[in-house]
Amino acid sequence: MLLYILKRLVYVTPVAFGVSVVCFLLVHLAPGDPLSAVLPADATQATIDEMRAAYGFDKPLPVQYAIWLWHVLHGDLGISIATGRPVLGEVSRAVVNSLILASVATVIGFTFGTLFGFVAGYHRNSLADRAASALSVFGVSVPHYWLGMVLVIVFSATLGWLPPTGAGPDGSGNWRPDFDHLRYLILPAVTMSVIPMGIIARTVRALVADILSQDFVEALRAKGLDERGVFRHVVRNAAPTALAIMGLQLGYLLGGSILVETVFAWPGTGFLLNAAIFQRDLPLLQGSILVLAMFFVVLNLLVDVMQTALDPRIERA
Amino acid sequence: MTAPVTAASMALDGGLLTADDAAPEGAFVSSRGFWGHVGHRLVRDPVAMGAGAVILLVVIVAILAPWITPMDPYKGSMLRRLKHVGDATYWLGSDELGRDMISRLMLGARLSLFIGVTPVLIAFVIGSGIGVLAGYVGGWTNTILMRTIDVFFAFPSVLLAIALSGALGAGIFNSIVSLTFVFVPQIARVAESVTTGIRRRDYIDAAKLSGASALTIMRVQVLGNVVGPIFVYSTSLISVSMILASGLSFLGLGVRPPEPEWGLMLNTLRTAIYVNPVVAALPGVCIFVVSIAFNLFSDGLRAAMEIRQ
Amino acid sequence: MSVIPDGHDPFARDRGGPAQPLLSVSGLYKHFPVRKAGGKKQVVRAVDGVDFDVLKGETLGIVGESGCGKSTTAKLLMGLIERDAGGLLYDGQAVGERAMPWRSYRREVQMVFQDSYASLNPRMTVEQSIAFGPKVNGVPGREAVERARALLARVGLEPRRFAGRYPHEISGGQRQRVNIARALALEPRLVLLDEAVSALDKSVEAQVLNLLLDLKAEFGLTYIFISHDLNVVRFISDRVMVMYLGRVSEIGPSDAVLDAPAHPYTEALMASMPSLDPDNRTAVALLAGDPPNPIDPPSGCRFHPRCPLAEEVCGVTEPPLDGIRPLHRVACLARQPGSGHARAPNPALAA
Numbered sequence: 001m002l003l004y005i006l007k008r009l010v011y012v013t014p015v016a017f018g019v020s021v022v023c024f025l026l027v028h029l030a031p032g033d034p035l036s037a038v039l040p041a042d043a044t045q046a047t048i049d050e051m052r053a054a055y056g057f058d059k060p061l062p063v064q065y066a067i068w069l070w071h072v073l074h075g076d077l078g079i080s081i082a083t084g085r086p087v088l089g090e091v092s093r094a095v096v097n098s099l100i101l102a103s104v105a106t107v108i109g110f111t112f113g114t115l116f117g118f119v120a121g122y123h124r125n126s127l128a129d130r131a132a133s134a135l136s137v138f139g140v141s142v143p144h145y146w147l148g149m150v151l152v153i154v155f156s157a158t159l160g161w162l163p164p165t166g167a168g169p170d171g172s173g174n175w176r177p178d179f180d181h182l183r184y185l186i187l188p189a190v191t192m193s194v195i196p197m198g199i200i201a202r203t204v205r206a207l208v209a210d211i212l213s214q215d216f217v218e219a220l221r222a223k224g225l226d227e228r229g230v231f232r233h234v235v236r237n238a239a240p241t242a243l244a245i246m247g248l249q250l251g252y253l254l255g256g257s258i259l260v261e262t263v264f265a266w267p268g269t270g271f272l273l274n275a276a277i278f279q280r281d282l283p284l285l286q287g288s289i290l291v292l293a294m295f296f297v298v299l300n301l302l303v304d305v306m307q308t309a310l311d312p313r314i315e316r317a
Numbered sequence: 318m319t320a321p322v323t324a325a326s327m328a329l330d331g332g333l334l335t336a337d338d339a340a341p342e343g344a345f346v347s348s349r350g351f352w353g354h355v356g357h358r359l360v361r362d363p364v365a366m367g368a369g370a371v372i373l374l375v376v377i378v379a380i381l382a383p384w385i386t387p388m389d390p391y392k393g394s395m396l397r398r399l400k401h402v403g404d405a406t407y408w409l410g411s412d413e414l415g416r417d418m419i420s421r422l423m424l425g426a427r428l429s430l431f432i433g434v435t436p437v438l439i440a441f442v443i444g445s446g447i448g449v450l451a452g453y454v455g456g457w458t459n460t461i462l463m464r465t466i467d468v469f470f471a472f473p474s475v476l477l478a479i480a481l482s483g484a485l486g487a488g489i490f491n492s493i494v495s496l497t498f499v500f501v502p503q504i505a506r507v508a509e510s511v512t513t514g515i516r517r518r519d520y521i522d523a524a525k526l527s528g529a530s531a532l533t534i535m536r537v538q539v540l541g542n543v544v545g546p547i548f549v550y551s552t553s554l555i556s557v558s559m560i561l562a563s564g565l566s567f568l569g570l571g572v573r574p575p576e577p578e579w580g581l582m583l584n585t586l587r588t589a590i591y592v593n594p595v596v597a598a599l600p601g602v603c604i605f606v607v608s609i610a611f612n613l614f615s616d617g618l619r620a621a622m623e624i625r626q
Numbered sequence: 627m628s629v630i631p632d633g634h635d636p637f638a639r640d641r642g643g644p645a646q647p648l649l650s651v652s653g654l655y656k657h658f659p660v661r662k663a664g665g666k667k668q669v670v671r672a673v674d675g676v677d678f679d680v681l682k683g684e685t686l687g688i689v690g691e692s693g694c695g696k697s698t699t700a701k702l703l704m705g706l707i708e709r710d711a712g713g714l715l716y717d718g719q720a721v722g723e724r725a726m727p728w729r730s731y732r733r734e735v736q737m738v739f740q741d742s743y744a745s746l747n748p749r750m751t752v753e754q755s756i757a758f759g760p761k762v763n764g765v766p767g768r769e770a771v772e773r774a775r776a777l778l779a780r781v782g783l784e785p786r787r788f789a790g791r792y793p794h795e796i797s798g799g800q801r802q803r804v805n806i807a808r809a810l811a812l813e814p815r816l817v818l819l820d821e822a823v824s825a826l827d828k829s830v831e832a833q834v835l836n837l838l839l840d841l842k843a844e845f846g847l848t849y850i851f852i853s854h855d856l857n858v859v860r861f862i863s864d865r866v867m868v869m870y871l872g873r874v875s876e877i878g879p880s881d882a883v884l885d886a887p888a889h890p891y892t893e894a895l896m897a898s899m900p901s902l903d904p905d906n907r908t909a910v911a912l913l914a915g916d917p918p919n920p921i922d923p924p925s926g927c928r929f930h931p932r933c934p935l936a937e938e939v940c941g942v943t944e945p946p947l948d949g950i951r952p953l954h955r956v957a958c959l960a961r962q963p964g965s966g967h968a969r970a971p972n973p974a975l976a977a
Binding site: 345346347348350351518519520522523524525526527528529533537538541542 | 704706728729732733736737739741744745746747748749750751755758759762763785786787788789790791792795805808812
């Protein structure tokens with residue numbers, strides 16, 4: 001098992017390396033001068049050159065990459081051009097907020113998704129199955145940012161039960177797990193949970209139906225095992241794949257939260273990314289993309305290892 | 318000692334002697350073929366057909382839009398802002414600049430469909446090419462190509478699309494480029510996996526024995542067998558693409574005003590949700606409907622292809 | 627007289643005359659690396675030094691149990707996998723060299739596979755599959771299709787009913803006829819049949835075998851017929867070659883090898899065929915010991931751990947494939963004069 005983990009780490013390293021290269025190159029794709037956001041329009045050539053040297057933009061690209069990578073590995077993601085504060089600090093705060101949102105959304109999505117999936121898988125072609133299937137198609141087809149808007153319309157603008165934006169009563173800030181802040185979490189989390197719910201429901205349904213159709217289930221029933229016992233077996237067989245999907249969905253939510261966070265002005269990484277793009281704050285952009293991508297890579301690795309650990313059929317050679 | 322070809326010997330062979338085997342004089346029996354069978358099954362699927370009809374309708378509206386909009390989609394009037402649905406002049410209301418919603422939604426269909434479908438089409442061609450090549454050739458070529466693709470897989474699609482868009486800047490062309498980058502790895506991976514499954518088959522060996530070049534074999538023998546699953550997978554990506562593309566416009570990274578596009582319209586109407594919530598939600602309804610239609614059609618296509626003959 | 631429209635006479639391409647073997651294989655080797663978790667590099671010695679000739683106009687049967695290397699040999703002869711070492715001469719010319727590049731060789735030698743379904747492209751009709759080879763080699767489309775239809779008729783499938791069909795719509799026997807037609811489409815002189823009738827029902831098998839004999843006579847073909855079924859091999863082959871663990875153990879005329887086997891392994895194979903005669907039951911299993919392991923073959927003669935005639939010298943010296951009678955060669959120390967085996971014939975008498 002340890003050997004397998006080591007092998008996966010070895011495999012992941014070039015991928016992580018490639019990710020860092022892509023992150024680095026992304027911002028250099030941008031047309032226009034990266035400094036134009038910082039400098040006033042009438043800056044003299046001397047000032048421009050000075051700034052350029054200060055930021056290291058005058059060196060050749062591979063050298064810039066090496067310097068940047070060196071800093072990153074030491075925990076220094078640079079200084080945000082817009083705010084002047086260290087990127088790492090900004091991103092860390094935002095990541096915490098996004099993680100909270102993504103985790104809650106994943107839990108909601110997973111809970112209801114598996115519920116619907118199990119019901120549908122157990123009762124193939126019944127009304128419940130069709131309803132669950134319809135719900136999962138809905139989940140994967142709905143533009144989640146629009147759903148967020150609709151929920152805001154219904155629950156905020158019309159009914160006034162829940163706040164429309166922000167993470168807390170004192171405006172955007174950090175979310176704290178107390179009752180005041182809970183109300184702000186509900187709408188964004190529900191909005192974000194819909195897509196994973198749809199995907200998980202569909203997957204679990206297929207899994208359960210497939211397991212139930214296998215011979216060993218019939219054998220168990222013939223031996224006199226009650227439904228509860230059979231259920232436990234089904235769960236044990238479905239668990240590895242279901243959990244793997246859940247893990248992957250968490251990763252997607254973390255990385256793909258920008259749209260929902262924009263709708264709800266949730267102070268997470270997506271929101272930060274949005275700001276960075278429009279302010280052309282390249283260090284911040286670079287830093288946040290890198291952190292998010294790395295999270296995703298690590299998460300994939302964990303999911304991989306977990307799935308191998310749980311599923312005895314996968315070869316660990 | 319010749320083996321006589323008689324009905325008896327054919328029956329011993331266990332051949333399929335069915336009624337339609339009796340060919341009329343001079344005519345050659347021809348079978349329906351793979352896609353014929355798929356189409357045959359597809360038209361008997363009511364859900365898929367319904368979804369297909371919706372898609373067709375939207376496409377027709379999109380193509381004819383410049384000529385069939387009831388009013389000028391660009392002309393607004395500050396006096397007639399945000400009329401509600403059911404208004405005498407503006408049946409579906411008017412937007413924040415007083416422009417007719419029906420007209421803008423119709424014209425918006427053009428851009429929304431275009432930036433949604435085009436990236437998938439381009440990615441289908443490029444991704445299949447890379448995947449089939451990697452799958453057929455195998456070896457180092459496969460490893461290098463697939464590992465490079467894996468790097469892009471390390472990014473969640475939304476993040477990659479937005480990061481690329483953000484880097485390249487706003488605009489239709491840039492959106493299409495970034496979305497293509499998102500979908501090429503996914504399609505390539507499916508293509509590679511399907512091709513690898515076929516590469517070892519005996520009929521590919523037999524084709525090699527006839528002296529055909531690798532390119533010819535890929536074109537004539539492999540492509541026909543892999544294009545089906547790859548195509549179905551690609552159609553399932555269209556709904557994701559439409560949502561992402563509109564999402565980019567929603568963030569201000571895609572289509573620029575005053576062009577009508579459903580995602581962009583959602584963005585500009587956001588401020589109106591307290592005043593006129595229904596109109597503000599309309600563009601999203603359109604995205605939703607088309608997205609579901611594509612998903613249902615793609616599911617029907619997959620089901621039609623799945624049943625083994 | 628040929629049914630194929632352009633009536634190509636295979637004998638016109640003959641070069642060396644009847645005395646020269648059509649195919650001459652010498653020192654054929656193929657080892658496959660096996661990766662074990664422990665890190666030790668091991669090889670599967672699939673083909674470990676094989677020499678034989680295929681004479682013009684004959685049918686050479688190749689028999690052996692699973693793992694003896696006959697399928698690998700077939701793939702090596704066709705060039706589907708690359709040989710590690712060994713010479714391959716086609717009608718006197720080295721295959722793969724300038725005089726006989728693989729492309730030309732492939733027009734002379736074709737193969738029929740065992741799995742009739744897997745060897746046909748499920749998305750192509752029967753006539754498209756048959757016409758593919760000629761088309762790729764420059765025959766114009768229309769003519770290729772004509773040729774395909776003529777071949778279909780020749781193998782017993784009515785073109786009007788079968789040309790437009792897909793593989794899944796016809797039976798196993800019909801598919802194998804299609805495979806034969808496809809192999810003949812390029813007008814080869816040598817056809818390799820790798821377990822071509824093994825997957826068919828017995829009655830169908832008989833029809834296909836008769837068809838093969840007819841085609842051979844009509845087109846002047848030479849066959850290499852690989853099978854594990856000794857009865858089929860006896861029926862169709864002129865000469866038989868027995869393989870064991872990647873090497874040839876015996877080769878000679880069918881009647882000689884199968885009725886009066888010289889090698890103990892061949893003898894055991896023949897004896898282990900169940901007989902329908904109640905008075906002739908197989909009482910004692912002649913093959914004892916562990917089944918062979920191609921990764922770590924026994925020293926000396928490969929068969930010695932299971933051989934009833936084995937002696938000490940058998941575990942030390944690898945027996946060469948030597949002639950004991952005209953055209954009949956055996957790799958067994960017990961049959962070779964002066965080998966050191968107790969049962970070996972007296973060299974003075976054998977001379």
